[in-house]
Amino acid sequence: MKPLDASKITLRVATSEDSGAIYDFALIASKDETVPDFLRNSGDEINQKVNNGQGTSVILAFTDHELIGILDTDVKGEKVHLQSLYVRLDFRRSGLASRLVKYAEELYPNKSLSARAVTEGGMRFWNSNKFKVKSWEMEKKK
């Protein structure tokens, strides 16, 4: 993993000008077979939001102008669901996803945040960020 120089990391909400960078980032994520299909394919949906002017719900992390992490949120009333979270492989375990979540908390200080763990790493990540399990969703294997 690359050491993360915190002073070089920029976090901000997306604008339509980020569309190309999101597209390229989503292409890399779409090849990651360790994550479920919905997460691998969420790039198009995120880009649609950004192009429709709803980019304020998409948080991006850059280093040296390179997009290295995305957190897509769904804001409904007083609730914010953190729905797609993805950090580029070579920047993991350096606190980047935690910073994206913290940014969302600061962006929506009075709303309650929820997330769904869809990978083992994701579950451990949410636990370490003080998210507690509220329910179990069961599916029978085919």
Ligand SMILES: CC(C)(COP(=O)(O)OP(=O)(O)OC[C@H]1O[C@@H](n2cnc3c(N)ncnc32)[C@H](O)[C@@H]1OP(=O)(O)O)[C@@H](O)C(=O)NCCC(=O)NCCS
């Ligand atoms: C899960 C993911 C977003 C975490 O991103 P990250 O930037 O590496 O996370 P952080 O560095 O902020 O992790 C903070 C803490 O969470 C826990 N954690 C994060 N990833 C973990 C993993 N794969 N296994 C175990 N614990 C993990 C650790 O406690 C970590 O602290 P530590 O590194 O000091 O031990 C990233 O691995 C990823 O993009 N995975 C693929 C997509 C995915 O699974 N998304 C989440 C779906 S629910």
